[in-house]
Amino acid sequence: MPTLHCSSLDLVSFIKPPQDILLPDNTVHLWKFPVSETDPSLLSDKEMALAERFRQESDRLRFTTGRQMLRMLSSQYLSIDPRAIVVYSERRQKPVISNALNHAFHFNISHSGQWVLIAFADSELGVDIEEIKISFSFQTIVQDQFSEPERNFLLNSPDPLIAFYTLWIRKEALLKAWGTGLKEDLRLIPCLDGVHELTPTNNSWRLNSFRMEDGYEAALAYAHQIRTVQYFDGSNLIV
Numbered sequence: 001m002p003t004l005h006c007s008s009l010d011l012v013s014f015i016k017p018p019q020d021i022l023l024p025d026n027t028v029h030l031w032k033f034p035v036s037e038t039d040p041s042l043l044s045d046k047e048m049a050l051a052e053r054f055r056q057e058s059d060r061l062r063f064t065t066g067r068q069m070l071r072m073l074s075s076q077y078l079s080i081d082p083r084a085i086v087v088y089s090e091r092r093q094k095p096v097i098s099n100a101l102n103h104a105f106h107f108n109i110s111h112s113g114q115w116v117l118i119a120f121a122d123s124e125l126g127v128d129i130e131e132i133k134i135s136f137s138f139q140t141i142v143q144d145q146f147s148e149p150e151r152n153f154l155l156n157s158p159d160p161l162i163a164f165y166t167l168w169i170r171k172e173a174l175l176k177a178w179g180t181g182l183k184e185d186l187r188l189i190p191c192l193d194g195v196h197e198l199t200p201t202n203n204s205w206r207l208n209s210f211r212m213e214d215g216y217e218a219a220l221a222y223a224h225q226i227r228t229v230q231y232f233d234g235s236n237l238i239v
Helices: 045-053 057-078 139-145 148-155 160-178
Strands: 003-008 027-034 106-112 115-121 125-131 194-197 205-212 216-223 228-233
Touching (some): 003 160, 027 216, 057 106, 057 115, 106 160, 115 125, 125 160, 139 160, 160 205
Antiparallel strands (some): 027 115, 106 115, 205 216
């Protein structure tokens, strides 16, 4: 029976990346970038047009930072020109890089507030980050989208708001790994600490959540055969 192993990590350390970026087998590289006014020279015409549609400047910056750094890193992993990379997605499906379809190369991206996270591996994965908003009213979401054990967990938590974000981003990261999005019944997506059985049609997964600095919660879902997760701070790569 496929399983899902959920756990909470202590504050992880994002280190300076090596000069030569290589992606070993059965390894996840998780990068963080501050949202910045980046040089958009690597973006495609379609991406530039998408960026201009954002009404909020903050949304535009998150999008352009993510796509610029996605292209820069993917070009190094795949040894191709960043401008030759084609990022596409089917409706409601997570984006993929068409140039890498013949490679064991997967990525996922998430952004919130002042941070962008991008994860790479040789198998499917999902990442989610959320800025913790103290005034956020989550009770309706909990009632509609959380299972009874999860609701009880929140009720008994010393900080229900933080507990909500922890569980919510776990669900988001796992659904992004599966590529199904929020069309799933979230009450059926397990996310409490421990080992959960999944339906026979699924594979086995690992799901880790952790607190980032400055009031952010993040989660990473990846295939069970992954044994190593490396955390890189890409701040110095932004130009």
